[in-house]
Amino acid sequence: MVDEGITPPTKITESIYIPEELQPEIEKHSSLEALDRNLERLPAEERVSWAIKIFKDHIVLTSSFGAQSAVLLHMVTQRKPDIPVVLIDTGYLFPETYRFIDELTDRLKLNLYVARPELSPAWLEARYGKLWEQGIEGLKKYNTITKVIPLKKALQQLQAHAWIAGLRRSQSSTRRRLTVIGLQRDIIKIHPIIDWTDKQVHTYLRMHDLPYHPLWYQGYLSIGDWHTSRPVTAEISEEQSRFFGLQRECGIHENAIPTYEI
Numbered sequence: 001m002v003d004e005g006i007t008p009p010t011k012i013t014e015s016i017y018i019p020e021e022l023q024p025e026i027e028k029h030s031s032l033e034a035l036d037r038n039l040e041r042l043p044a045e046e047r048v049s050w051a052i053k054i055f056k057d058h059i060v061l062t063s064s065f066g067a068q069s070a071v072l073l074h075m076v077t078q079r080k081p082d083i084p085v086v087l088i089d090t091g092y093l094f095p096e097t098y099r100f101i102d103e104l105t106d107r108l109k110l111n112l113y114v115a116r117p118e119l120s121p122a123w124l125e126a127r128y129g130k131l132w133e134q135g136i137e138g139l140k141k142y143n144t145i146t147k148v149i150p151l152k153k154a155l156q157q158l159q160a161h162a163w164i165a166g167l168r169r170s171q172s173s174t175r176r177r178l179t180v181i182g183l184q185r186d187i188i189k190i191h192p193i194i195d196w197t198d199k200q201v202h203t204y205l206r207m208h209d210l211p212y213h214p215l216w217y218q219g220y221l222s223i224g225d226w227h228t229s230r231p232v233t234a235e236i237s238e239e240q241s242r243f244f245g246l247q248r249e250c251g252i253h254e255n256a257i258p259t260y261e262i
Contacts, residue, residue, distance in 0.1 A: 017186045019161035021054055032181070039180040040195070045075060047180060047192040051162060052080045055188075058161040060084045060113075062151070065101045066223040068201045070210040072166040072193060077108050083164075084113045086154050090146040091121035092225040096214045103211070115154035117146045132227050139228070155187060162188040168196055171222070 018026070029035040039047055051059060061076050061083050063069050076083055087101065105112050119127065124145065131142035155163065163184075168191075169176050182189050193201070205212065215223055219231030 018183075019055070019058070019188060021056075021058070021161065022188060025054060036179045036181050044192040044196065045079075047190065048076055048164070049079055051164060051190045051192070052076075052083075055162040058159060059164065060086050060155065060158050060160045060162075061164045062086045062088075063166065064088075064224065065097055065104065065213070067213045067216040067221055068205070069166060069213070070104060071201055071204050072164070073104055073108055073110065074208055074210055075192065075204075076164060077110065081109065082111050084158050084160075085110045086113050086115055086151065086158070088115050088147050088150055088154075090117065090225055091124075092146075092227060094215060094223065094226045094229075097223065100211075100213050113154060113158065115150040117150050119145065130227075132225070152185065155185075160187060162190060164190045164192065166193060167191050168201075169194055170197060 025035055026032055029038055039050065042050070059080075061072065063073055063085055065087065073085065077085075101112075104110065117124070124131070128141070131138040131145075134141075167178060169178060178191055178194055180191055180194055182191075204210070213220070213223055215231075220229060221232050223229055
């Protein structure tokens, strides 16, 4: 339900906005950098609890339902069962991914919010051809149409002031500088497991009897659309396994500003 009484984010500079509910925390810690340092010292579960306490019903969780996505889906919904879980369905996900979504949605009772592009896969290809086969510019256009724009609309429709994402620094060179809390497209972004290792992820999954994505067992460590995801081999690293090695990020997680740069 739309809350007509929502207070808009507080304007900090001409182009940077910080939600009003975060202001007391910034004042308490003297700066965003200090707040981030404090969050760095907390366990992932406490970072999630803090974020939910601050942003209440104006926080969402995004998930690709990828290889290790069950970790954060479980951790967050244990603390806020009704949090909107935003999935971007490009229409090109693996059949195994759609079945994995159904499995986790049923098991964890997820409040799933599916964001889709305006064009169907058939219409997209009729208009532009197979954009993912058209080099780096084609990939950028494809990702903008099928992922970036649908996510932006979803965040607006859900009136989100904060967004929880499951990025980890160890996943790629593009994520090594990410902080626990940052800013992206005028929304606060929180990475509770940013400093987790693969071993910690595995331990959590085993502890809570949670599954890996089925394609993980076939060597897929980064799982997106079927046409731009490949299994990791001796020749192909995890970072190279997406988008033919031309780029790592799809645009959704690009341009996240660390707190100390805000």
